[in-house]
Amino acid sequence: MKPTDPAITWLEEKPLGLAERLYLPLFVQGLAITARHMVSRKVTVNYPEVRPTVGNPLIYRGVHRLNRDDAGRVKCVACFLCATACPAHCIDIVAAESPWPDREKYPESFAIDELRCIFCGMCEEACPVDAIELTSLLDLTGKSREEMVFDKEKLLSVYDMTKDAEPMKSKTLAAQGMATIGHGGGAGHGHATGGHA
Numbered sequence: 001m002k003p004t005d006p007a008i009t010w011l012e013e014k015p016l017g018l019a020e021r022l023y024l025p026l027f028v029q030g031l032a033i034t035a036r037h038m039v040s041r042k043v044t045v046n047y048p049e050v051r052p053t054v055g056n057p058l059i060y061r062g063v064h065r066l067n068r069d070d071a072g073r074v075k076c077v078a079c080f081l082c083a084t085a086c087p088a089h090c091i092d093i094v095a096a097e098s099p100w101p102d103r104e105k106y107p108e109s110f111a112i113d114e115l116r117c118i119f120c121g122m123c124e125e126a127c128p129v130d131a132i133e134l135t136s137l138l139d140l141t142g143k144s145r146e147e148m149v150f151d152k153e154k155l156l157s158v159y160d161m162t163k164d165a166e167p168m169k170s171k172t173l174a175a176q177g178m179a180t181i182g183h184g185g186g187a188g189h190g191h192a193t194g195g196h197a
């Protein structure tokens with residue numbers, strides 16, 4: 001039954017024309033698409049024998065890493081902004097007083113549950129010191145749930161593994177004359193609070 005409310009626009013279904021009722025033009029159209037895909041450039045690869053390449057590592061959101069500063073220390077200042085921004089609540093940080101004089105806090109422990117992560121990149125956007133980044137590593141496998149919780153050492157080891165092929169995004173973007181989105185600069189120490197994220 002048609003609605004009587006004038007605010008509702010009722011659309012009548014368009015009757016099928018002769019060509020549509022015959023299905024032949026649509027059949028030919030479908031064959032044409034299949035033929036076009038048969039001769040177009042292949043984008044599938046025989047993974048894992050062949051590794052797929054990531055188009056632009058700057059925007060790809062793969063396995064996380066925790067960056068190191070010039071002195072080789074974890075860059076993170078335990079401000080909790082990434083954990084606060086994370087919609088999946090998969091970042092757990094325990095802050096402690098920093099053993100170094102140039103910052104107030106550092107993460108005594110830092111863990112990301114990669115199984116809960118939805119790879120949205122919000123943590124990367126939220127970090128004021130470019131300490132957390134998503135890399136172009138797409139292999140994310142493990143034999144247990146525990147193995148998929150990446151702790152600080154593992155996240156730092158991802159940095160060590162990827163830093164040559166993928167320099168820090170902020171440096172790459174700065175070299176290209178582009179600013180990083182959402183990175184306000186500054187240490188952001190004032191927001192830090194102790195305890196668990």
Ligand code: SF4
Pocket residue numbers: 082085086087088089090091112116117118119120121122123124
């Ligand atoms: S990528 Fe998104 S879901 Fe994953 S840890 Fe970062 S903020 Fe959380």
Ligand code: SF4
Pocket residue numbers: 075076077078079080081082083093126127128129130131132
């Ligand atoms: S936002 Fe950056 S500095 Fe702050 S806790 Fe997360 S990784 Fe560390």
